[in-house]
Amino acid sequence: MASISRRARKDGTTAWRVAYRDPGNPTPTSATFDTHEAADRFATMVDRLGGPAARRQLARLEDGSDGHTLAEVLEDYAARHRKLTPGTVDEYRRILTRSGLAEALGGIPVDLIVDDDVEAWVSARAGTISEETGDRIAPKTIKNEHGLLSTLLGHAVTRGWARSNPARGIELPEIELADPLVLTREQYEAIHQAMDPDYQALVQVLGSTGIRWGEATALQWRDITPGTPPQMVVRRAWKRGQKGAWRVEGLPKSKRSRRKFSIPQKLVDTLPDRGAPGALVFPNREGGAIAHSNFHQRKWVRACEAAGVTDPRPRIHDLRHYFASVMLAAGVPIHVVSERMGHDDISTTVKLYAFLTPEAQAAGLDDMEAMLI
Template sequence: MASLRAVNRKNGTEYVQVLYRLDGRQTSTSFEDLATAIRFKELVEKFGAAQALTTLGTDPDMTTMTVREWIEHHIEHLTGLRKSTLWDYQSYLHKDIGPSLGDLPLTGLTREHIAKWTQDLADGGASGKTISNKHGFLSSALNAAVRAGRIRTNPALGQRLPTSERPDMVCLSHEDFARLLANVTDHWKPLVEFLVASGCRWGEATALRPSDIDLATNTVRITRSWKRTYDRGGYELGPPKTKKSVRTINVPRATLDKLDLTGEWVFRNKAGTFVKGNGFHDRVWSAAVERTWPTEDAEGKPIKAIPDAPILKPRIHDLRHTCASWLVLAGVPLPVIQEHLGHESINTTISLYSHIDRRSMSVAADAIGAALGG
């Protein structure tokens, strides 16, 4: 902790001392005005005396814009972004960057501060992708600060970020999916079947209009997706995730024949509006998964998984992975799967799904074995 003390000189003038401990010893720093002393005291209390003194050395008047103030300025001057993206950036600032780094003077932000911040995110359970997204936003804001002459270099550049394991991908067998679908209530069966047949992302499927379905060619045109807006609970229509996500895909006619194409949206809730993911997950999906792979018996006792019949907990997004796995096992080339799923790069398709079918790798191993045997 630090404290303030007013001191009178012999000539009658007054100055302010900030009292604090440095390396275990009591010391103080003097200021001519109270406002500057208070800012220094707050830095000592939040970031330690050493950091506060470093900042004072580069900014004696303690007037440098803080990290929070600069990022607020940066967000206010961004143009051409969707509301959902702005909401994400504001959330990054208020929930993640601000509490840890916001009060630091912009000129005092170091690589060590950012490294500790990203590690704290990881320790708090954030995924590697989430950390990368938030760090990327901070780095872009700091790049703007460099261009504006606020700082000389960007301390976020070139940092190694904490990583995390990808959530286990669940690819359902044909039999497992049939069991799951049987436990979905009738109103929602066409949506669940369409998700696995098309491999669409949730936001893409629920943004489909009847005009996007061509029954003459059994194709579906994907041009839009629902996105969350900066207002909690709000949604807006926008383009899909990437440029290649705008695509036309073929879907089995038997699946398309089950769709109701008479409303504003292809998939509607019972009130007649588009389907929101959270409500569907809580009221429909979780219940169907629990009925298919119960974790408790009728008496409420935990059920242990049987090795040959494990208890699966697929996410809605796993229907997309399931679609991809069925295509791989059917021998569909990965570039075709890339186009079907709307991946921007073939590398994404390869990294996610090439491990599913080991037949080609087995042939390669057999060829090496034959050569060694010869």
């Protein structure tokens, strides 16, 4: 812990001395400043970064800087990317705070951030215990937070506020992909049967098309066209509004998420009475979007408990995995499944669902044996 003391110089002026110890060195180290503000700023860096890193930071500050902070870069980035919803920008601000990026790097001008600073943040973050779960922060969370940092630093380079992006190429904790929870047909039917009748059609759409919650609840009647067979178009999804509310209608997750495919007439027959072209297929009682949290607690959890599917209890998102499992078991090529689900890259589909295709692996073994002389 750095300490600050006031010292009188021989010429009558006042100096401020910051005393601290470097790790592994019992001898105190000190630095002297002309103002209390400068001493306090350096002491804060010592406590946050350690003596060596604080001295490097001080040297970079003395070399001069344009002074743009991460927070300022974020605001400029948001202003220049108008497709970002206010809710998304709010979430980016929250990420800077809860990830520790604002504390670790927020006081450092972006042109003075170096890879050592980013590596120190990654190391500290990997050792952080989540207050919600009691476990270490998940590697995927760190990857997402690092992605935002890299995006902002890259934007700073584009704007001429930094010479390079020190977040690029930083080694991150390895993400261990667990096999997704896949419902059996019996479990799916039991949950559907136990679901509030007003929402059974929504469960059917999620489980038989593989579209995401935000896409299903944003469907309008214009997106479902009669025919032989009928067609469904996914072209919008609910996104976060300000203060985290899911109330802003926008484009789906990515370009690959905007898709059109055939659906069974039997599925269309389960839908509510057809409304106006711009009306939601699955509205709440006020005609707006169904809130995920309310549906999860009041409908989904109760249906799972009534169906006896609780160990473990599936998520609503697991209906998407159910769809993939049914398609792959039926022999639908994995690239077609990938397109139907709106994955950006088929490798995502392969990584998620390769464990569902042991029959294909066995068939490959048979082909290999047939080639032997």
